[in-house]
Amino acid sequence: MVSVQESLTPLGKPYIDLIHNDSLDKQARVEHELTQSDIVLLLNSASIQSSPWVRWEIDTAEQLGIPVKRVDISGVAPTYKDMLSVIEG
Template identity: 40%
Template sequence: MNIFVSYTTRDDNIDRKLLERISEIISLYGHCYIDLLHNTEKNKQRHVEFMLSQSNCVILIASSSIFISKWVQWELNEAKKRCIPIIIVEAKSDITNTLKNLKSKLATNAYLLSKLENKKLQSHQKISDFYLESTSNKLTMIKNTCFLLVK
């Protein structure tokens, strides 16, 4: 299972320490890729593209700046094109609560994650329609029927 983590460090609550902890937790479920931690290639963007293309699932660390990050938007659009399921983890102001959110999402979706092993969704496969409720209505705009956002 290859799990790609999408995030932006524009927000103070998303830093290397948090990403290292996120990597430790996700590694219990599969191979975790976090660009800041794992990208040692000369052509960094090409490597990000490759790692995303090899992913079975994307975990979005949803901080307030994801909507203005061109890279996060690109990663989400690529995941959408490839019909890679996305699990949204709300980033809290403190590391403890962000990690609790992550653990909860992973535990809740452990069955889904196990079924995604070595599988890609086909563009015609409909997992579910969704409407994500959030204090930021912008998250409801990330919608596609072959795209799974788990709240």
């Protein structure tokens, strides 16, 4: 995950739940961060299809008009250029 964070840092201030969420009410923190976001980068993994929480995040982002961009990680952390390509694409 740190590699993903390093790839995103030049593009802005990323929030990665597994790294940054030290709140007592973790769900409220995710909701707050989401409402403050300009874009959501969804790292494709096997678990996102079955996660109701990920579905909620995607649905909420779409309702708020926040673009959701999927990033294929294929077992390898994406580079800065990969992230930029997804954002611009």
